[in-house]
Structure formats: C-alpha cells, structure tokens
Amino acid sequence: MTATLIDPGAEAARLEALRRYQVLDTPPEGTFDRVVALAARAFGAPIASVTFVEQERVWIKAHRGLAWVEHDLGGDPGLCVSAIRGSNPYVVTDTLAHPEACEHPLVREEPRVRFYAAAPIVTADGHRLGTVNVMDVEPREADEAVLHTLTDLAALVAGQLETRLSARAAVTLERRLRQQAEAERGRLELLTSTLRKVLLPPSPPKVPGLDIATHYHVASADQVGGDFFDVFRLDEDHWAFFLGDVCGKGADAAVVTALARHTLRAAAVYAVDPEAVLANLNMVLMDEFLGADPCYCTVLYGVLTPTGEGVHVKVAGGGHPPAMIVRAEGDVEALRTEGGMLVGLLQEARFAVAETTLRPGDGMLLYTDGLTEARTPAGHMYGEDRLRSLAAGLAGQPAQAVVTRLEETLSAFGPGLTDDTAILSMTVPPIVKRHSR
Template sequence: MSQTDDEEQSGPRQNQGPTDEQAQFFALLEDSAEDLYENAPCGYLSTQLDGLIAKVNTTLLDWLGYRRDDLVGRRHFSDLLTVGGRLYHETHFAPMLRMQGEVSGIALELKDADGSRLPVLVTSTVKTGSDGQPLLVRTTLFDARDRRAYETELLRARQEADRERDRLQTLASTLQKTLLPPALVNVPGLDVSAHYHLASADEVGGDFYDLFRLAAGTWGMFLGDVCGKGAAAAAVTSLARYTLRAAAVYDPDPAAVLGNLNTVLNHEYNGADPRFCTVVFGLLTPDTDRGGFRITLAAGGHPPALLMRADGTADYLPTPGGQLIGVLPDPHIATTTVHLAPGDTLLLHTDGLTEAHTNAGAGDGERYGDDALLDFGRALAPTTASATIRAVRDLLDTFGTGVDDDTAVLAIHAPRTPSEEHQ
C-alpha cells in the first residue's frame, strides 16, 4: 500500500468525533470537580475570616450528622470544636493562621450532632485576592479515628512495657539483695564499710562480697565477680557465696577455700556453658603483739587489694600466680599476709571500678585503670573505711554512664587507739 493510500485512509479516522465511551468519560470529568469536593475522603469547609462557615462538603456533614443548613451561615468553625479545642483554636491555631497564612496537621477534636467526639487532623490556608488581601479560610479535615486508636493502643502497649520493666527491675533488685549480706558483721577493733554499684537496674550483676565470723577471734571475708550478667550469673554468684562460707568453716586456709570453690565450679559448669569467677578471700585475726589485724589473702584472678597506710602511703598487695576460679581443674593459688596496722585501711574492689571509662559523655572515654586508682588511694591516705567508701561512691558518680559493669567495694580499717592518735 502506498503512503498516499495510507494517508487517505487514516485521514477520515483523525477527523472523526469522540466515541460514545469518550463522550461519557468527558461528561464525568466535568462533574468530577464538584463530586470530588462533596464526596472526597476528607472533610472540606470554607469560612469567612471571622470563622463563620460559608461552605461545607457532604463528607464532613455525614461525619458530624448535621444538615447543610445547620452549619452554613449559622455556625463558626470553633463551634464544632470541643472546649479544649476551642481554647487551643483561639490561643494558638487562629493566631498562627493569621501570621503564617497556613497551619498544617493540627490534631483537634470535633463534636458531632449527638455530642460524641471525632478526632481529626486539620489543615487551614488563607485564600487571598489579587490585591493580596485575605478573603476566606479553606480548611481540610482528615478522619483520625484509626490513628487515634493506633496511638491509644501504642500508648497502652508502652505503659504495659513500662510496668513490665518496673516488675523486672523490682525482681532484679530483690534478687540482687539476696546475693549480698543484709549487714556486715561487727568485728571488734575494725571499722568496715562496703558498697555495691549497679551499672544497670534491668540486670542482676555477678559481683558479691561478705564478712563473717568463723571462730573466736577469727573472721573470713571475700569479694568476687562472676562472669556475665542475668539469672545465669546470679545462680553462679549464689553458689559461690555459699560455697565460700561453707568451705571456710571446713578449712579456713584461704588457698584451700578458693581450691574448694574451684572444684565446685569446675564440676558444675564444665559443659558447653562454662562459668568462672575472680575472687579474693581473706582470713582476719587480731594481732595481739603489734595491734591491728593480721590478714592472709588468696586471690584467684582478682585485682589486687589496695593498702592505704597510716603514714599516707599506698600500694597494691601482691597476690602472685592467682588464676581464674572454675576454669582449670587444679589452678595455682598463692597467698600473701599483711599486717593491718592501726590507722591502715585495706580496699578490695571488683574490676568494674578500674575498667570504668572517664569522660563517657564525650565518647567512649579512657579506661580509668589501675594506676589512677593507686593515685586515688595515695591522695586519700590516711583514711578510714567509711571515708574510703564515700570517696569511691563519689568517684563512680563522676564516671556517670562510663561505669558499664557492676562494682563492689569493701573497705577494712584498723582504728588507732586514743593513745596512738597522740603519738
């Protein structure tokens, strides 16, 4: 077929008028603007500048249960609002609209014809004339019932989560208290103080300490840290505490006590989930010859104790060769003996103190470290047990969120006698 023949055949089709279907479509388009306004999926209304309703669509009338004549020329937009909504409209909404010419996405509540409430999101714009002067206000309202129901459910779920968290925190706090002695035993001739710092109220920590009487003139003490957190760590903590006390009654030698604890942990937790701890155990007896106390310490992988002397010096006590308790079947455990002279103070601590981060608010911060704690002790000496614990608590508070592990501290001080004070 030639190009001319093709043009001749296509020409008449191009000049034909619209089909019946097209004509119906165009007719629908002509009606769609008014129909879209009246039956839109949102409410429309136009008001005069004083808020008097001038026009309202069918959708909004159906939502509120009003007839058009009930609102147009008779009611102001604020008349449709609840008492709180009218107050907000007069003090915030209307002033912002006058200043900005538009207010978008404001949550309000309308009152329908029977007095019930309809939550809506309101957007209003001021229409101006060619001279820039305001003529009327156009308002679009979106039904927010589904959103309100979602927000209500979300709030309910959040409140329930908060209550559940409070219950868990109470449970964790109660469980934590059962892992610590309700009060330290009174040791004649000693000033003793302790503190437990929780890094998180949501989890049970694994730190523990105790001071208890063994026999006439003999006391035992220990401080330790179980690996991990939560219920599993709490179970190991409880086992460790009672094993240490029982083992000390059987054989109070510090190395033997830690050896017994190691045997128990190694036997109970030697499968796929091994558990271990660091711990220091001490045996205290009065030193009748020199005054003060004789303390024998054994440590299993635990940070060394800090001795702050009456002369203002301070040093770590060496506990060499101490290995983690519960890891090896037969760990090497060494002991050291120290004379706690009148005026001296001994501080035992878990690694949550030295591993805390300074300046945590500015990033991860630097690890506090053993050297800083030694300087802290030297600046504090000579001191007492209660003063030491107060100073440590203040120090932990300065770290804030930098303390990411629980911390237990136990201080023991041998007070001077009145005659020694004047020497």
C-alpha cells in the same frame, strides 16, 4: 538395721536426711576418693572406705582395697551398720571375737576382715549417715591420735555434703526464678528482689579493731549482677571476707554469683586455709557447669585475725586484682597473689596466698574491675594509678570516708560506668593521742 534402733521415728528422719543429700547410687568423686586415701595412709591399713547406710544396704561411695566388692552390701550389723549407732569412733580390734562382726560377710568371706575402725559421718542436725572407716586382715589395736584423724575425715565428708546441698539449693532456686522471669516478664520484679537478697549480704558485721564499709553498683537493667562480697565470723578469733567478679552480667552471672557466695561461706566453715576454700569453690563450679559453657570468676578470699598489733590478714587470690594496702603514713602497696588462677575454669587450678598486718591507721581496699575500667568524662580509663593516688590521699581515714570518696568519683563517670562495681574498704582506726595539760 531397723530392728537395732530404739526409735523408729529417728531412723525415718535419718533416712530422709540421707535421701536429701543425694549421695546414694552416684558415681565416684575425687573428694571422697582423697578422703579414703588419707584414711588408709593415716592407719597404714590396706582397706578403707566411705560408706552410707540405707535401710537394707550399705552404699560404698569410695573405697581402697575392695575392688572385688560391689558398690553396696547388705545391711548386716557388726561393721558400718553398728558404727552409726553412736557418735564416737567405733573399733573392733578382732572381728572373730566380736558377737556381731564375726558374722559379717566381709569377715566370713573375702577380704576376711579382722580389724575395723570407723568414725560416723554426722550432719549439722545430728543425723549419722554413714562412716569413714579403715580395715585390716590382721587383728590390731587402734591408736587414739589416729582415731582423731578418722573423726576429722568424717567431719570433712559431712562438710562436703553440706556444701553440695547448699550449692544445689542455691542453683536450683536461681534457675527456677530465671525460667519464671523468661516465661513471664511481668514477674521480673520477683526475680530482682529475690536475687538481691541472695547476692547482697547485710550491713558489715562488727569486727574487733576494724572499721568496714562497702559499695555495690549493678550495671545490668535487671538490677542483678556478677560482683559479690561478704564479711562474716568464723570463730572467736577469726573473721572471713571475700570479694569477687563473675564473668558476664545480669541474671546469668547472678546464678554463678549466688553459687559462689554460698559455697565460699559453706567451705569456710570446714577449711582453715584460704587457698583450700578457693579450691573448694573451683571444684563446685567445675562440677556444676560440667559440659556447659565455662562459668568462672575472679575472687579474693581472706581471713582476718585481730591481734595486739592490729589485724593480721591472710588472703588467697584467684585471678583477681590484688588488694590495695594503704599505710597510715600514705604509702600504698599491692598485696599481690601472683599466679592465682581464675576460679571455675580449670580442674587443677592453683591459687596464691599473701599475708600482711594492718596496724593502727592502715587500711585495705578491695575492688572489682568495674571501678578501674570505668571511663572518665574525657573518655580515659580510670585505672589503678588514679585509684592508688586517691587512696594515698585518704590514708588513716575511716572506711566509710574512703567509700564515700570513691562513690563521689564514680558518680562523675555517668555513662562511663558500664560494669558492675563492688568495693570493700577496711581500716584499723588510728590511735588517738591525748594531749596532756
């Protein structure tokens, strides 16, 4: 393959990127198997695969219809090696009429491929690592719409690689810092400051037509905890938010917290549906902690869409207390995602979705159970009823006013506040009526 590339430096950079994603010589994974199944189904093709092109070979990460082929092939041009030369789908309608493809082993020998179509897997920085491809044993034409599907599947594979890389880097960082802290207690401050930067997002962004405020309290002496939240932009018209609670406290919980926050941000770029984002997080947690003690969390993840009426909210729940919707007139309702399961506990976890629209004066309150399970000075649990009553009294108030009132309430608990607590308040400002003179 090297001889076919104009710039040896670019090829060296591509190979370095391929090694960085650590996908070569790895066992089968469900995500890539599903991509292959979708590709074969979309084309009605008997053969499909996800491949990664190294210097002298092509590694077959997932396949359908190539049971007799080893996991890797030689670096012969004509099929996958040729497909990564460009950024657009690569199609060979009849391999026997193609000067390079006709000499490829898959054409000359079993399965005697006659048709080949592939979309390159392109990283965020432009490196073409491999292909998502389909093959047939008869010549055929490629439909443009189906080629778009192939391109989308290749983008999904690239997104999965980015998610794995981000999650691996975050977990590696947290583990290394934790080991350093355990070996040298004098370096605990380094762990604390670094983890807080990883776990806590900057101040909330400006979302059109929405007022946002947050609160975060860490119960652990390490000053790092298991609650997490974030609000960030997806595109011109959509914003994402999430709030969650990891089982446990301190540095152990913080490792999962960092992984969850980075994974949710990465998955949100490639998955439109909130339910799919939680499914991605569930898969990452299951893969990362396979064989270890379960590391799970509860999460609410949603998408905000400003509209002419206010802000549309679509949220997926994974075992977390429902978001509290506070209407402008003082009514309080729970945005329930009943049936949503804990994230990271079961391989085939299910997540529930709910939708609503926040109109002028309406607000939404997300919180972790550190708030509702806090003990009042009298020793009673604060509970959802007290929280609902407080929220109703703050209907139509700015988000910061809601958070400030909750902070005043929390400060009165003193020793009764024993768990990490996160609060995310969002309010659509009411319409100010101007009085005519």
